[in-house]
Amino acid sequence: MACRLAVVKLGGGVITDKSAPERVDYESLEKAALQLAGYRGGGGLLVLVHGGGSFGHVEVARISREKGRLDSRDSSRVQEVMLKLALTVIRVLEEKGLNPSLHPPHTLCMNSLPETCNTSIIKRDLEEGLTPVTYGDAIPENGETRIISGDDLAAWIAVALKADCLVYIIREPGVLDEKGEVIPILSNLNQLKVRQTKWDDVTGGILRKVKTALEASKTIDNIIITNTEHLLEALERKRVGTKVVHM
Numbered sequence: 450m451a452c453r454l455a456v457v458k459l460g461g462g463v464i465t466d467k468s469a470p471e472r473v474d475y476e477s478l479e480k481a482a483l484q485l486a487g488y489r490g491g492g493g494l495l496v497l498v499h500g501g502g503s504f505g506h507v508e509v510a511r512i513s514r515e516k517g518r519l520d521s522r523d524s525s526r527v528q529e530v531m532l533k534l535a536l537t538v539i540r541v542l543e544e545k546g547l548n549p550s551l552h553p554p555h556t557l558c559m560n561s562l563p564e565t566c567n568t569s570i571i572k573r574d575l576e577e578g579l580t581p582v583t584y585g586d587a588i589p590e591n592g593e594t595r596i597i598s599g600d601d602l603a604a605w606i607a608v609a610l611k612a613d614c615l616v617y618i619i620r621e622p623g624v625l626d627e628k629g630e631v632i633p634i635l636s637n638l639n640q641l642k643v644r645q646t647k648w649d650d651v652t653g654g655i656l657r658k659v660k661t662a663l664e665a666s667k668t669i670d671n672i673i674i675t676n677t678e679h680l681l682e683a684l685e686r687k688r689v690g691t692k693v694v695h696m
């Protein structure tokens with residue numbers, strides 16, 4: 450049986466080319482959107498969260514290199530690049546008939562803690578037949594710019610809305626072990642062997658993602674980490690990628 454309500458986090462590394470600033474990977478984005486449309490066509494409800502990739506992460510890293518730290522006013526620039534990426538995402542979703550409704554976290558949340566985000570707006574969209582979309586963003590907080598992680602946001606929305614599925618889409622087919630093979634069932638952080646990547650990730654990369662997923666697995670049964678290739682199968686609850694479980 451397919452998922453009833455799924456929260457899907459599309460990695461910024463998947464929908465953008467992290468090797469160049471502000472470059473969208475349209476092929477990958479469209480492939481994902483097509484499968485999400487297939488899932489919605491089967492009657493499943495969907496909340497989509499996307500990451501920052503070569504938009505958010507690169508911009509935050511650039512400002513902190515130039516200025517040392519980000520004060521609250523720097524959130525404008527990060528918000529602007531993320532809105533640009535989000536507009537591209539919703540255009541592709543719209544083309545595939547997903548009726549997206551975009552909610553920037555800097556207007557949905559009080560600060561960078563996902564618990565301060567207003568999930569009743571997301572619930573309203575679902576009831577109205579729309580696909581709510583949100584993403585990792587910059588939020589001004591006590592004179593600083595804080596980053597709300599798309600991974601954390603996805604987990605929080607899934608918990609708050611009692612979603613039955615939470616799917617993280619990354620470039621790899623799942624969480625990889627030291628031999629580079631997919632770990633089918635992950636219940637402990639020690640199973641993960643973090644591999645070196647060339648690009649910036651200001652929200653902790655795969656390690657923080659797995660930690661967040663493990664925490665969420667206390668209340669959500671079906672948490673999958675996989676790639677775009679297996680997105681629809683994951684939403685159909687087929688055994689793909691890495692399943693994160695609480696033991």
Ligand SMILES: Nc1ncnc2c1ncn2[C@@H]1O[C@H](COP(=O)(O)OP(=O)(O)OP(=O)(O)O)[C@@H](O)[C@H]1O
Nearest residue numbers: 460461462500501502620624625642643644654655
């Ligand atoms: N052991 C591992 N298993 C799987 N992926 C790994 C591992 N070690 C490092 N990685 C990297 O972590 C990436 C996933 O996390 P990351 O936060 O960098 O990307 P993302 O979620 O796609 O992007 P964003 O943070 O912009 O949303 C993978 O695409 C891979 O490159």
Ligand SMILES: [Mg+2]
Nearest residue numbers: 650652653654
């Ligand atoms: Mg990340």
